[in-house]
Amino acid sequence: MRVVVLGGGSTGEHFVGALRRLDDDCEITLVERRLVGGECSYWACMPTKTMLRATELVGATRIAPGVAVPELDLERVFWWRDQVVDGRDDAAQLEWLEAQRAAFVRGSGRVRQPGVVEADGRELEYDVLVVATGSVASVPPIPGLDSLAYWTNEEATETTAVPASLIVLGGGAVGCELAQFFARVGAHVTLVQNGPRLLPRVDAEAGALLARAFAEDGIDVRLDATVTAVEPGVRLALDGGETIEAERLLLGTGRRPYADGLGLEQLGVAVGPRGIQVDDRLVAADGVYAIGDCTGVAQFTHVGKYQARVAAANVAGREARADYRAIPASIFTDPQVASVGRTDGDGVVTATWPLTSTPRTSTYERPKREGFLKLAADAERRVLVGAVAVGPEAGEWLQQVTLAIRAEVPLEVLLDTIQPYPTFSEAVFLAERELDSALP
Numbered sequence: 123m124r125v126v127v128l129g130g131g132s133t134g135e136h137f138v139g140a141l142r143r144l145d146d147d148c149e150i151t152l153v154e155r156r157l158v159g160g161e162c163s164y165w166a167c168m169p170t171k172t173m174l175r176a177t178e179l180v181g182a183t184r185i186a187p188g189v190a191v192p193e194l195d196l197e198r199v200f201w202w203r204d205q206v207v208d209g210r211d212d213a214a215q216l217e218w219l220e221a222q223r224a225a226f227v228r229g230s231g232r233v234r235q236p237g238v239v240e241a242d243g244r245e246l247e248y249d250v251l252v253v254a255t256g257s258v259a260s261v262p263p264i265p266g267l268d269s270l271a272y273w274t275n276e277e278a279t280e281t282t283a284v285p286a287s288l289i290v291l292g293g294g295a296v297g298c299e300l301a302q303f304f305a306r307v308g309a310h311v312t313l314v315q316n317g318p319r320l321l322p323r324v325d326a327e328a329g330a331l332l333a334r335a336f337a338e339d340g341i342d343v344r345l346d347a348t349v350t351a352v353e354p355g356v357r358l359a360l361d362g363g364e365t366i367e368a369e370r371l372l373l374g375t376g377r378r379p380y381a382d383g384l385g386l387e388q389l390g391v392a393v394g395p396r397g398i399q400v401d402d403r404l405v406a407a408d409g410v411y412a413i414g415d416c417t418g419v420a421q422f423t424h425v426g427k428y429q430a431r432v433a434a435a436n437v438a439g440r441e442a443r444a445d446y447r448a449i450p451a452s453i454f455t456d457p458q459v460a461s462v463g464r465t466d467g468d469g470v471v472t473a474t475w476p477l478t479s480t481p482r483t484s485t486y487e488r489p490k491r492e493g494f495l496k497l498a499a500d501a502e503r504r505v506l507v508g509a510v511a512v513g514p515e516a517g518e519w520l521q522q523v524t525l526a527i528r529a530e531v532p533l534e535v536l537l538d539t540i541q542p543y544p545t546f547s548e549a550v551f552l553a554e555r556e557l558d559s560a561l562p
Contacts, residue, residue, distance in 0.1 A: 123148040125437065126239050126246050128231045128384065129254035131160020133414030133426030135215065137252055140434035142222045148438075150224040151248075153231035153241045158215035160256060162423045164207045169279040170299055171454050172203045177306035178456045185487040196307055200282045210280075233385030250409055250437055253391075253398060254426070255384065257377040257415035262291075266352040273372040275300065284309050287368040289358060291349065293320040295453045297374025298332065302455050304372075305341045312342040312366055314349060314358070321459060324451075325510040327474075328459045331492050332512070335457065379416045386410075394418075402443040404433040411437065420449050447507075448527035452517030457493055460516035462524045463508030465498040470507060472498045473556035477513045480552065481544040486514060495549040497523070497557045504533045504561065511549075519547045533558060 125141065127134045130152045138150055157164055176199045183189040208214060219226050229242030239246045259274040261267065273281075278300050286309065290301040293315030305311040313320075313336070319329035320336075320343065333343050348361040356371045379397030390407040392399040397418030398406050406412040411433045414426030428444070435442035453459040465472055477483055477493030484490070493513030500507050509523040526536055536554050541547045 123250065123437075124248050125150050125250045125252060126231075126248035127152045127252045127254055128239065129160070129256055129414070129416070130154030130158040130215075130226075131254065131256045131414065131426075132162045132423045133160075133256070133430050134252070134254035135159065135218075136427040137254060137413060137430035137434055138219065138222055138224050140431045141437060142224070144434060144438035144440065150222070151227060151246055152219060152224055153227045153229065153239065153246070155228070155230040157210065157212040158219065158226070159212055164210050165276040165279050166296075167423055168206050169203045170275070170296075170303070172206045173199060173279070173303050174299060174454050174456070176202070177303055181306065181456055182487070185489060185491065187488055194307065196284065197282075199307075203279070232383070233388055236389055250411070251389070252433060252437070253381070253384070253386070253406065253410065253412040253416055254414045254430070255380045255416045256426075257421055258380050259373060260376045260378045261373060262349075262375050264349050264352050270352055270354060270356060270371060272356075273370060275374070278304075278372055285368070285370040286310065288312070288370045288372060289314060289356060289366060289368040290372045290374055291358075292374035292376065293317065293329075293343075293345075294322065294374060294376060295451075296376075297372075298336075298453060298455050300372060300374060301341055302336065302339060305336075305339045310340070310342075310368075312344065312368065314344045314347045314360075314366075316346075316348050318346055320345075321453065324453070324459060324461050325465055325496060327494065327496065328461070328510050328512050331494070332455060332457075332459060334492065335455070377415065377421055379418050381412075381416045402445075403436045404429050404444060405436070419444075419446065420451075422449070422451060425449060445528070448524045450517070450521060450524045454517070457491060457513050458516040459510075459512050460520040461508070461510045462520060463498070463506070463527045465496060465508040465510060467507075469501050470498050471501045471557065471560050471562075472496055473553055473560045475549050475553035475556055477546070477549055480546060480549045482546050482548065483513075485544055495520075495553045497550075497553045499533060499557055499561060501561055503530070505530045506533070506536070513546060513549075515546065519545065519550070522547065522550060533561075 227241045231241035234240040288309045290313045301313045321329040351359040398412040413429040415421045432442045450462040474496040478490045496510045498508040511520045541551045
């Protein structure tokens, strides 16, 4: 069996490893136009979290009595980031591919005809095609924007200099993380969000809490603000008639699936506004699978890797189906915002526990900062269906809720589970107790 993988980001890489573990004999060829490892490894997840770590530590010293506030060494922060991304060199990834006995072609791949992909002037025949082309930054159609040398997450994670002032357009995860980083390293940051709150895809209470935290960091948050025009300088005209200026503009306006121009229409693949349409086996057409951001299911590296494992099992002749009931997400602002599942809908009951009432908070910082855990349950079945947490390392301790949702653990079992003391995980038990009282 000959398998060609279009796209060598984290998802494509993970598919190669997953398939090789299941099939020792198939021929695998990976095609990637940029760096193997992709956006997440070099310009998104890994560099941003590294950059945020140093500023988070410095921020923590301000609310930990008895600790002297250290100086932030920006040169070393950027050095650390560049070490994590291997200097944006994928030599180690190419060695790994070789160890997996996978061939590699550097170039843009496109389906020439059914059964044949063309890349770097070569024709690659396949029995199975796996599309893992990821996503690209979404650029809003604002008059004048094309005349500006704006930043996306790529330029923001490559820079070794901090602008004196920065406008961040977009209040989603990318915009919020980068806004807080640059504010904490000395830039005057204005965050412009075309909507009523930050983090529009997360619980409204989380967005409101984060806006208050940003105000303490000196970030000027503009909500319900629409940019009508952009001029060099950088000057942005808002719909209310106001003009705001900065040295740099950073676009954090989301990403769109990269699925056009690949010749997939020849194979009967349906590409919609949200990306390549797939079934729960990740099948896009006969002999064609699609995984990761290009499917538009959920643009998270961990979802892409999960889809890679499901697709690999099916390609190898096993039977696997994707289940998206418990997709976790972490936003690495300070405080962290973590979520999983859903917190609304018919028959859903919620309960919230303030993190300041969890014993661990007293030992962690003073003054205590705002935070909470909200749990949601299906009232009839008495199982969790979603959660949102805002607080230190929320993405770590909320993961037990992901397992509880996926396994449909009864609330009675969760209430009988021992949580260690004193930890933030105790909030899970305390919120479950509130939820039990709220259920009919």
